[in-house]
Structure formats: structure tokens, C-alpha cells
Amino acid sequence: MVSTKGYMAGLRVGAGFAAATAVLGLTFGAQAHSLGWGVLAPIAASVLVFSGSAQFSMAAALAGGGGLGVAVGAAALINARFLPMGVAAADAFKGGRLRRAVEGQALVDASWAAAHLGGGRFDREKMIGATLAQFPAWVLGTVVGVLVAPPPDVVTRFGLDVVYPGFFLLLLIDELRGEPAARLVAALAALTAAALVLVLPVGLALVGTAAAALVGLRAGMPA
């Protein structure tokens, strides 16, 4: 029987995400190259930042004439969700503060969600394995995007923009199966996100969505 826990399970689930990650990386590389970033800067951004949403926000802010402050602010807002995600998974990581800070770099949306065991517990090895599978795909996708520079509509034309929300949707379905309290939380989170994203940047809307988790207190989420 194939294990659903540990590094190998993480590598397997990360490999599933890797194709989508590579396509997104390709899109980022092509977009950054078209904005005059050259070859090295987009690749360095993908290696150093390793966050698609933050990199796209940074590129859009710079392209829109915003300076360093605007670009950093946009990227920070979109990545603010890593704070509650890191708090949730904090006790899964091992060692002293420096080691936990390094291991915390495995916090990637898909890895974090896939590593959730239920009840607020996380599989550290699965999260790290899933991220190890996605990192090279992200960087390689960026390299190809910079060098090949495909047309900007390649993602939408081939329906590839379904892949990321699709994976998140299926992980959500797994979370909701057999857990009525989680369904209530998800319903409230949907309403909260739908309203907040109208008036706030996506990153802040996500942080606000996390507040729906407070309902878990009243709804009796199993700890």
C-alpha cells in the first residue's frame, strides 16, 4: 500500500502540482522578460522569492510605475497569508529557531494544504517533500519562459488556469468530507473572501478569510 505520509508522499503530491507550477513559472518568466527584466533577474527572483503570487504582484507594481516601496508592499500583502499558515504549522517543525525558520521555507500553499493531517496537525516531512518537488519546477518553468517567451494567453487558451484552483478545490473537498464544522467554516470563509476581495488586495482578503477560522471555536472543530 502506498503511504500517504512522509517525504515520498510529499514528493508524489508535489509532483502533481509541479506541472502546474512549471506552467505558472513559465508565464512569470515570459512576462518578466517582456517587461525588460532580462534573463538573470526573473530567474533570480524565482530562486530567491519562490512565491508566484508575490512575484506577479512585484512585476505588476514595477510595470505600473511603482517604485521599490510599492512593489515590496504589494508582494508583502499577498504573502501575508504565510503568517497564519506558519502559526498553524509551527509545532510540526523540528530543532532550534534557526532550523525551524529554514524548514518554514517549505510553506507553500499547495504543500501546506497537502500536509494537513486534520485537527490542525501537519506532516512536516510531507510538506518539505511536496515543496522540494515544486521548487525546481518553478525555477525551470521560469527559465523556459525567459528563453522561449510564449504568447501571454497560452495559460488561458489551454485552460491551464484551472489547475491551481482545481487542486485547491480537491484538497478542500478532502477537508470537508465527514466534517460538518469544517463545512460551516468554509461557507463563512467563502462569503468573507467574496466580500473582502472586492475592496482589498487579494493577499489581505486571504488573511481576512483566515479569520473565518475563528468560527472553528464555536463550531467545535476537533483539535
Next chain:
Amino acid sequence: MSTLWATIVVVAAVSISLKAAGPALLGDRELPAWTSGVIAALAPALLTGLVLTDVTGPAWSHLDWRLCAGLGATGAAYLLRAPLLPSILLGVVLTAGLRALI
């Protein structure tokens, strides 16, 4: 250093710090008991937010019914016990097909 490179370096530092903060500062602390229910609920809450904001985009500017149809097919196939990857592929093909036709 150009503005571009300075931005990349600072954004990288901010991103690394945000990811490191929770594990580094709270990993060795015993959190109050009441927090466990909140933490357990974070996954469904954030996953819902990620799906919804991916679909809507900023200020609902990216909403596309063909994407929603593809996602609906993906979810329905998975609920009917189709494996994960074929479920995703169904949504991709349906969305691409709808965009090609309409």
C-alpha cells in the same frame, strides 16, 4: 544596484521572513488550548479563500464562467470518486474547449 534588483532582494527577504516567523517564534511554545480549534479550521478557511480569490481575481475582475464550469466539472468528478489528476484534466479540457467554442 538597480531598482529591479533591489526590489527582488527586499521582496525575497520579506517573503522569507513571513514564512519563517510562525515556525521560528512559536514552534517551541505551548499554545493555549483554545487555539487548537482555530488552527484546525485554518485549512478549510484558507483553501476556500484560495479557490475563491483564484477564480475572482482582484475586485472580481477575472471572473470567467468557462473557468467556473471547468472547476465545477473537476469538483463533481472528484466527488464521484474519480482520481485527482483525471479530475483536474477534465476541468482543463472542458475550460479550453468552451473557450475555443464560445
